[in-house]
Amino acid sequence: MKIIDFRSDTITKPTEEMRKAMYLAEVGDDVYEEDPTVKKLEEIGANLVGKEDALFVPSGTMGNQLALLAHTERGQEIILEEKSHIFMFEVGGLAFISGLQSKTIKGHKGIMCASDIERAIRVNNIHFPQTGLICLENTHNMAGGVITPIELMRKVYEIGLNYKIPIHLDGARVFNAAVGLGVDVKEITKYSDSVMFCLSKGLCAPVGSLLAGDKKFIEKARKYRKMLGGGMRQAGIIAAAGIVALENMIDRLEEDHYNNRLLAEKLININGIQIDMDTVQTNILMIDIVNKNYNADTVISLLKENGIYVSKISDYKIRFVTHMYISKEDILYTAKIMKDILE
Ligand SMILES: Cc1ncc(COP(=O)(O)O)c(C=O)c1O
Known part of the structure; x- marks a missing residue:
């Protein structure tokens, strides 16, 4: 996988x-x-x-x-x-x-x-x-x-x-x-x-x-x-x-920022996720899980089953960081998996 x-x-x-x-x-x-x-x-x-x-x-x-x-x-x-x-x-x-x-x-x-x-x-x-x-x-x-x-x-x-x-x-x-x-x-x-x-x-x-x-x-x-x-x-x-x-390697950071923004724009449309879009400025994305049936641990382990690794920040907060080894396709795939999990 x-x-x-x-x-x-x-x-x-x-x-x-x-x-x-x-x-x-x-x-x-x-x-x-x-x-x-x-x-x-x-x-x-x-x-x-x-x-x-x-x-x-x-x-x-x-x-x-x-x-x-x-x-x-x-x-x-x-x-x-x-x-x-x-x-x-x-x-x-x-x-x-x-x-x-x-x-x-x-x-x-x-x-x-x-x-x-x-x-x-x-x-x-x-x-x-x-x-x-x-x-x-x-x-x-x-x-x-x-x-x-x-x-x-x-x-x-x-x-x-x-x-x-x-x-x-x-x-x-x-x-x-x-x-x-x-x-x-x-x-x-x-x-x-x-x-x-x-x-x-x-x-x-x-x-x-x-x-x-x-x-x-x-x-x-x-x-x-x-x-x-x-x-x-x-x-x-x-x-x-x-x-x-x-x-x-500095100029290409732009691509990470683009991918991070794209991820935020996809995830914000999923029920059960909240994002403060003001903070989506560079390559880090914090999302809050607001679906009562899930918390950070459950979402993280379901993502892991699909080959997606993220960090736990608190009980209901998860962090995504984009970088050179994350492509636009990876973003689209991740958004799809998140939708499958939460909706
Ligand atoms: C804002 C900030 N400062 C300092 C560091 C420390 O860097 P290092 O992991 O190389 O010790 C980090 C690492 O994540 C960081 O995010």
Whole structure:
């Protein structure tokens, strides 16, 4: 049976071109900063997002955690959205690794209000921790791939400048945001001091993310990466796939967005499914099961019997993620199966 795997864009495997590039990659010891392919990837990544420097890291989680370590001091508080990846899914690393306390803000469809952020900044008082960092996530995973408006990013960046608080952008899928808005990614990343973006999600590289920022910040992050065991040696082998990801895989995200929208438009017509179409902006689709006879578990197992894999978000919520290995035919087949199940 053919498997149609909507669980995540992280399941994408490297393309033929990536495999060839990996085979041919020139390598060296990257801890000695002697791997030419890693250096090239870091340079391409930094230029793309308009930052001075970048650091290749094994995962998005490590990139985010290094950003927290490099921007903050122990005992500080950081502001972040209550369903953000850094708060929800990084194993409490912000407290455990960086010794930080979190001030979460409830966003509207994942997007925090600038005035809520400003209000959350601590005033100078002997009893209070100091606010050390503001984190944004664009696109927002748990909100369903929602794009943070550029105007909001600008406002938050200005708040950061006024209060001398850096802004870190969890841009795991920032290229989806750029493609979704039809802008150069720099139009987004210029409103953050640092940005982490993943090569191994919709861009199909097998491993790795980049953390970008100014030279001093990256120097600090490089040292912390070594401390956390993320100093990789002949990492050019995997960086080579990352270069292909950045050079050739960004524009095609448009296709994933098209397929995601098509899926939403098909599913919304099925009785027992609710979708907030406002959130259908990039490659993630959240659907609510509102048919009393079903819940996420039952729908997921019926889909699985038909070769369709999806993720459970809560008892009645399911997530679909489109990516390079999901075709328009897969979308039409999935919509048909969903209709058969629920109607
Ligand atoms: C928004 C966001 N940030 C960070 C990450 C972490 O990336 P990784 O799985 O490479 O650690 C993810 C992964 O899904 C994510 O969705």
